[in-house]
Amino acid sequence: MNGETTLRVWRGEGGEGRLVDYTVAVEEGEVVLDVLHRLQATAAPDLAVRWNCKAGKCGSCSVEINGRPRLACMTRMNLFAPGETVTVTPMRTFPVIRDLVCDVSANYRKAREIPSFTPDPATRPGEFRMSQADVQRQQEFRKCIECFLCNNVCHVIRDHEDNTAHFSGPRYLMRVAELEMHPYDTADRRKIAQEEFGLGYCNITKCCTEVCPENIQITDNALIPLKERVADRRYDPLVWLGRRIGLRPASQDTPIPPGVRQDGRAAAPRTGEPRRKPGPDTT
Template sequence: MSTSTASNNYVADFRVWRGDADGGDLQDFKVEVNEGEVVLDIIHRLQATQASDLAVRWNCKAGKCGSCSAEVNGRPRLMCMTRMSTFERTDVITVTPLRAFPVVRDLVTDVGFNYTKAREIPAFVPPEGVAAGEYRMQQVDVERSQEFRKCIECFLCQDTCHVVRDHEENKAAFAGPRFLMRIAELDMHPLDAAGEAGLDRKRTAQEEHGLGYCNITKCCTEVCPENIKITDNALIPLKERAVDRKYDPLVWLGNKIGRRRTP
């Protein structure tokens, strides 16, 4: 190891939550840090040298699988994308599991809530009489959907949303920002034939998936590692369309006339 490289190494103070569903506590560790490393590197070194039974979920280490979600100094982050260089060498780095979900062990949480909500969202409804290979869309419509498709299912937005995080009783009625964004994506899709199939995505977003619980604090956008503008580009437009459908008297009248059958 060269002298210049060695001089960039140091020992950091880490506090890592250890425990399971029955309880736990923060434990203190001193761990070597090398130049260019991220928090996940330090957690791996901690496993290799001092806490071989430390449970942590990870996969790609490239910010694309969303597996290594945790809270670092209280902020929901991907550990593999949180560089140690963003902290002062004298800082104590605290790593805890996602607070909104039940702990399995150590830094691993049960995120099954999110998969339950995913299954509750009705899928894309293909347009009648158009084969899959014949779909045609304007580029602007593709770009709107593509932003939301960047989601890596890290569930950091779900974790930081105070409606989920601070009120366990809301989980039954609230899909959370990740899945309200999914509804918005489908509702914006020019080829989605949900309306023709009798499915009103705006109504179900409001009445079945808890859109009204969201008060657009933008905390979900702030923690998104893919920089998706969840609030501005998905949740607010969905709220606007849901309100128009429900309260605009002209829209209400138009819907009534449209549904009236001629004798």
């Protein structure tokens, strides 16, 4: 795609702004971020756009291009028809600081509320053993580059601003799921997933999965399995019966026997293969 294109860019600060049209040269093989940089160098030197790696690995250049949340550095200009106007706007879910730059700090505040990885203190370094299936599951979730496109399209955050304090969004629900599925994590995170991170708000529309630039199956491999674990804890008839007759999981006030997790399940052994937590393909 050589020649010129009309780039329609959101300009303004805070909630005030407007779309401005620019005619910008385009060369073969360029991406939207290249054209934005040329626009900065020629007609709009004060244009604010966040970027870092230009390789689709930092998540900084998240914007909406023709209404679809994308990474500007991974969206090629040849996706658009010759003469088509390319509209670039900031992510609409987050407060706009200036032009294409949004304030995503609320996501990081929510991230700090997640309890960190909690292994059995009796397991010493070098004694952790994981099956390849568990390793692959963790690696999928850790591919996240925190572009926050998933949180941007989540209707719970987008349409209900008052939920942001109670709902972490798919990005950090996935983090909770990652820790809950880790075979050596001893914490029971099902209660906080529901009560502190708002898992119940999610209605698994899969919009978060559709926009993920790393192709992480957020809904199928993280959110649905996490919902299943919460449902088992709340609605399993055996658990209900145990509560009725006075059986409860061990609490902080009750000494926990060696080899037993805080939720009453057997802890992973110190050597050999750990006791696997059920993954996305099991309940």
